[in-house]
Amino acid sequence: MTLADVAYAPELTSHDAEIEEINAEAFGPGRFTRAAHRIREGGPHARDLSFVATENGHVIASVRLTPIAVGEGKAMLLGPLAVRPSWKNLGIGRKLMGMAADAARARDVRAIVLVGDAPYYGPLGYVQVRPGTMTMPWPVDPARLLVMELVPGAAAALNGMVVHEDAARA
Numbered sequence: 001m002t003l004a005d006v007a008y009a010p011e012l013t014s015h016d017a018e019i020e021e022i023n024a025e026a027f028g029p030g031r032f033t034r035a036a037h038r039i040r041e042g043g044p045h046a047r048d049l050s051f052v053a054t055e056n057g058h059v060i061a062s063v064r065l066t067p068i069a070v071g072e073g074k075a076m077l078l079g080p081l082a083v084r085p086s087w088k089n090l091g092i093g094r095k096l097m098g099m100a101a102d103a104a105r106a107r108d109v110r111a112i113v114l115v116g117d118a119p120y121y122g123p124l125g126y127v128q129v130r131p132g133t134m135t136m137p138w139p140v141d142p143a144r145l146l147v148m149e150l151v152p153g154a155a156a157a158l159n160g161m162v163v164h165e166d167a168a169r170a
């Protein structure tokens, strides 16, 4: 069980059950009441921009992106990101974050938003959302609402309530 045994791949439907287990282990039942979860309930995630790490065919880490609308602007919401406890601190989370960002950039996504720990995500390029611009459908600590621009200046277009892109079209 070493990093050499870890493979990275785009997410498939066959990974769903193991991803659910990993998220349950990482976040517990409270995950269903989180603001980001409420948004994700509005429609499907972007499976082609979501990635897993596997070992021996089993998922050991996962990251997902979900399309969102923020006022007139569009972006991706990142999360959940979770790594199985015995595989933490080996760079797997960072690697998945990089894969998701590269894939999003290649698909002309302009910005990625997430709710998470700034000390972890800051070095990966995320900064705090400018207060008063984005409104989440559930209270969020403003220090944890982060954005990374894939196109310089893209965050300026993200003004208003954050909803799943499908909910914005409805």
Ligand SMILES: CC(C)(COP(=O)(O)OP(=O)(O)OC[C@H]1O[C@@H](n2cnc3c(N)ncnc32)[C@H](O)[C@@H]1OP(=O)(O)O)[C@@H](O)C(=O)NCCC(=O)NCCS
Residues within 6 Å of the ligand: 026, 027, 081, 082, 083, 084, 087, 088, 089, 090, 091, 092, 093, 094, 095, 115, 116, 117, 119, 120
């Ligand atoms: C947070 C998480 C995704 C990180 O993935 P990982 O593969 O273990 O982390 P990486 O190997 O990419 O990075 C490890 C580094 O991040 C740091 N780190 C890990 N979690 C952190 C956190 N919550 N805040 C700040 N730093 C953190 C580690 O201390 C380590 O620092 P070092 O490189 O200076 O030693 C993983 O620990 C996890 O699944 N945690 C439970 C679920 C969770 O909290 N998800 C993120 C929501 S904020």
